[in-house]
Amino acid sequence: MADETLLEIENLNAFYGTFQALFGLALSVRAGETLTVIGANSAGKSTLMKSIIGLVQTRGAAIRFRSENIVALETQAIVRKGIALVPEGRRLFRSLSVEENLQAGGQMQRKGPWSLAGIYGLFPVLQERRRQPATSLSGGQQQMVAIGRALMTNPDLLLIDELSLGLAPIVIKDIYAALPRVTAQGTSAIIVEQDTTQALAVADRVYCLRGGRVTLEGTPSSLSRDAISSAYFGV
Amino acid sequence: MEWGNVILQGVLVGGLYALFATGLSLIFGVMRLVNIAHGDLIVLAAYVALVCITQTSLNPLLAIFIVAPLMALAGYFLQRLVFNRTLGPDLLPPLLVSFGLSVIIQNGLLQVFSADSRKLSAGAIETATVQVVDGLSIGVLPLLMFATAVAIIAALQFMFYSMPLGRALRATSDDPEVARLMGYDNKHLFGIAMAISLAVVAVAGIFLAVRSNFDPALGPSRLIYGFEAVIIGGLGNLWGTLAGGVILGVAQAIGAKIDPGWQLLAGHLVFLAVLAFRPEGLFPKVDG
Numbered sequence: 199m200a201d202e203t204l205l206e207i208e209n210l211n212a213f214y215g216t217f218q219a220l221f222g223l224a225l226s227v228r229a230g231e232t233l234t235v236i237g238a239n240s241a242g243k244s245t246l247m248k249s250i251i252g253l254v255q256t257r258g259a260a261i262r263f264r265s266e267n268i269v270a271l272e273t274q275a276i277v278r279k280g281i282a283l284v285p286e287g288r289r290l291f292r293s294l295s296v297e298e299n300l301q302a303g304g305q306m307q308r309k310g311p312w313s314l315a316g317i318y319g320l321f322p323v324l325q326e327r328r329r330q331p332a333t334s335l336s337g338g339q340q341q342m343v344a345i346g347r348a349l350m351t352n353p354d355l356l357l358i359d360e361l362s363l364g365l366a367p368i369v370i371k372d373i374y375a376a377l378p379r380v381t382a383q384g385t386s387a388i389i390v391e392q393d394t395t396q397a398l399a400v401a402d403r404v405y406c407l408r409g410g411r412v413t414l415e416g417t418p419s420s421l422s423r424d425a426i427s428s429a430y431f432g433v
Numbered sequence: 434m435e436w437g438n439v440i441l442q443g444v445l446v447g448g449l450y451a452l453f454a455t456g457l458s459l460i461f462g463v464m465r466l467v468n469i470a471h472g473d474l475i476v477l478a479a480y481v482a483l484v485c486i487t488q489t490s491l492n493p494l495l496a497i498f499i500v501a502p503l504m505a506l507a508g509y510f511l512q513r514l515v516f517n518r519t520l521g522p523d524l525l526p527p528l529l530v531s532f533g534l535s536v537i538i539q540n541g542l543l544q545v546f547s548a549d550s551r552k553l554s555a556g557a558i559e560t561a562t563v564q565v566v567d568g569l570s571i572g573v574l575p576l577l578m579f580a581t582a583v584a585i586i587a588a589l590q591f592m593f594y595s596m597p598l599g600r601a602l603r604a605t606s607d608d609p610e611v612a613r614l615m616g617y618d619n620k621h622l623f624g625i626a627m628a629i630s631l632a633v634v635a636v637a638g639i640f641l642a643v644r645s646n647f648d649p650a651l652g653p654s655r656l657i658y659g660f661e662a663v664i665i666g667g668l669g670n671l672w673g674t675l676a677g678g679v680i681l682g683v684a685q686a687i688g689a690k691i692d693p694g695w696q697l698l699a700g701h702l703v704f705l706a707v708l709a710f711r712p713e714g715l716f717p718k719v720d721g
Contacts, residue, residue, distance in 0.1 A: 253610065273613040283614050291607040294600065302604045305597060306616040351616060 202229045203265075204386050205250070205281075205355055210259040212242070212249045212410075219245040219254075220410045227355065232381050233388045234397035237407035238430060243390040244286055246407070247359045250388075251283045252276045263355070278306060282353035286360045286390075288344040290332040297328040299343050303350030310352025311383045317346035320376050338369025345373070349380065356380065356387045362396060374400060394426065408432050436690070438569055443686030444679050445571065448579030449644065451678030452637035453659035455586060455671060456630035462669050463606045463626040464520060466527045470534040472656030474631060477538050478504050478638030479647050480546055482553060493553040493643050494577075501635040508631030512624040520623070535652065542649035550646040559643065578640050582678070585633060586671045592629075593671075602626060661704040667714025676716060 205227040212220040220242045227233055237243050248254040250261060252273040261269045268276050282303075290299050300317055318325035321342040327335060332343055341361070348356060362370040374396050381387055391397035398404060398418040406414035406429040414421065414429035427433075457471045468474075482500045486493055515534070519527040561573040593599035605612040605622050612619055641647060641655065658681065666677025681700050688699020707715065 251614065253613075273610075274616050274618050277614060277616040285611060285614065289608055289611045291604045291611070293603045293607050298600050298603075301597070302600060302612075302615045302617075305601065308616075347615070 203227070204229045204231075204263065206260075206262045207250070208260045210246070210249055210261070211257045212245050212254050212259075213257060214245075214254070218410065220249065220256075223407075223410070223412060225405060225412070227386050227388060229354075229386060230381070230384055231386050231402045232377070232400055233386075233403050233405065234401040235388060235390045235405045235407060236392070236394050236397055236426075236430065238392065241407040242410040243407055244359050245410075247283055247357045247388070247390060250276075250357060251281055253283075277351055277353075278308065280308070280352070280354035282348035282351045282356050284341075284344045284348045284356070284358040284361075286363065288337075288340045290340055290343055290347070292331070292333045294332055295329055296324055296332050296335065296343055299332045299347050300324075300328075300350050303347035306351060308352040312349045312352050314350075317349060320349075320379060321346060336369075338365050338373070341365060341369070341373060342376075345376075345380075349385075353385060356385050358387065358389045361389055361391060362393050370396060394430070406430055439686050439690045440683055441565075441569070441571060442575065443683035445575035445579045445682070446686065447662075447679030447682030448575075448582035448675075449637065449640055449678070450658045450662045450681050451582045451586065451675040452578075452633060452640065453655050454662035454666075454674045454678055455582075455589065456633040456637070457656075457659045458663045458668070458671065458674050459589065459626060459633075460630045461663075463602050464516075464527075464623050465524060466516060466520065467524070467531070468630075469528060469531040469656065470538060470652075471531075471630075471634070471659060472654065473535045473538040473542075473652030474504075474634045475638040475641060475655050476647060476649060476652045477542065478631075478635040479551075479553070479642035480542055480649075481635075482639045482642060483546075483551055486553060493555050493639055494558070497636055497639050500639060501632045504631040504635040504638075505628040508627040508629075508634075509624040511631075512627035513620060516627065517620045517623055539649050539652060546649060548648055548650070550648040551642070552646050553639065553642040555643045574643065578644070581636060581640070582675060585636065586675050589629070589633075590671050598625070658700075661700065664714055665704060665707045667717035669718035670714075670716050673714060673716030673718075677714070680715075 203226055207223065207225045210220050210223040211218060235243050235246065245254055249256050252271055256269060259269055260267055263279055263281060268279060291302060294302065300314055323339060324342055324346060377400055389397060401418050403417055404421060405412055406426060414425060453475060457468060460466050460468050478500055481503060482493055482496045485496050485499055515530060516527055519530045558573055562570040563573060564570040593603065601617055601622055605617060605619050609619050662677035662681050663674055665680050666673030680703060684703040685696045685700040689696035
């Protein structure tokens with residue numbers, strides 16, 4: 199079970215118009231595994247996330263989810279297969295309350311461990327604020343809603359784009375503390391980070407991206423600080 | 434009492450204007466589409482009702498239950514086959530397509546039904562009145578029109594804020610891309626929104642046709658009443674739209690009382706005043 203490949207990406211080239219953001223990228227996630235993807239600004243991390251979920255044009259790529267090629271599917275169909283994305287900048291529905299945001303995630307009624315009660319158990323502060331407009335919350339609480347909303351789709355693979363960007367360190371710690379309870383449910387995760395310290399602590403494996411290519415891959419313990427910084431900065 | 438009567442009639446006509454406006458407001462709110470063909474769709478619904486009534490000799494007010502589902506179905510496919518292909522970051526393509534649709538509907542109706550004006554007859558209900566107090570009586574038909582407008586707006590309000598469909602529509606309106614991440618099929622949701630809009634259009638079209646004469650060229654002026662009601666009331670607020678319709682109706686009634694030639698002018702002047710001094714409308718939606 200642990201060795202079963204959940205997601206396998208080969209030769210991923212992604213474009214914004216004529217601008218190429220990813221070059222022949224390859225990546226794989228095993229069932230139950232937590233991956234972190236680190237890299238500087240414009241390394242292609244967000245593009246990788248959006249390519250997996252079908253929000254970016256790709257060319258020549260194979261993206262197999264449970265051995266099925268999902269590259270040609272529309273985003274909502276990919277989500278139904280069991281992949282969820284917490285988008286960069288959280289992007290909560292601003293005219294919806296906290297609870298309605300979570301319910302929006304649950305609207306497909308995909309089978310799985312997550313429900314409103316489960317999300318409120320994971321992030322108790324959201325229960326107190328469930329009637330408030332989602333955008334009235336602090337940045338960290340908004341990120342909790344965004345993660346909760348994605349979990350409500352009951353994904354087998356959870357993608358989190360820029361988990362800690364713009365958040366207070368104490369909140370980042372809280373959110374990372376909650377992550378093992380998510381993966382304990384059998385959910386695999388890919389976490390995109392610029393801040394490497396937290397990311398390395400939760401990761402089973404790390405990918406480092408620079409200029410749209412993978413510059414380093416391995417388990418956190420096998421990678422030296424020097425190797426990581428040279429892959430990250432290219433020096 | 435004479436003025437009381439004038440104002441009351443204005444309020445009741447305002448219900449019809451609110452019906453013109455509701456579908457327009459809904460479509461703009463959900464998908465940022467300014468539907469220039471909205472008025473012509475109202476007139477089209479009146480003609481669909483005309484055909485339906487000549488075939489079945491139904492009362493027009495009952496024909497609503499046939500015409501509204503028909504228009505809703507047409508709306509769904511209009512959205513799926515035409516408007517969905519034009520939606521994007523640019524507001525202009527859907528606007529132009531709806532303008533084209535307006536021209537097509539007007540000329541199509543002219544070709545099939547000629548320029549003669551028509552009217553739907555609802556029978557005795559048209560002249561029936563209820564006396565409120567001595568010297569002040571109101572027509573049953575205008576009252577029914579107003580009550581229908583209130584009921585439709587209340588139902589839409591309930592749908593938007595208390596039902597999963599409403600939540601889906603609001604989410605899609607907020608951020609269409611993230612809505613897809615929730616598994617929502619935006620194209621289908623937009624189709625549903627257009628279907629609801631055209632069902633309301635059908636009701637408005639039939640009331641319009643029962644109340645007064647109609648001909649194929651009547652659409653654009655109905656569109657303007659709808660626009661004015663939406664702007665006066667404030668975008669994105671359905672109760673505000675009802676209030677906008679009522680204010681427009683009352684202004685027209687008072688204008689007409691002073692001088693019959695001032696009816697339309699008075700309505701437009703109130704609209705201009707709101708646009709100049711409170712461009713966000715009298716009851717704008719409060720966000721977050």
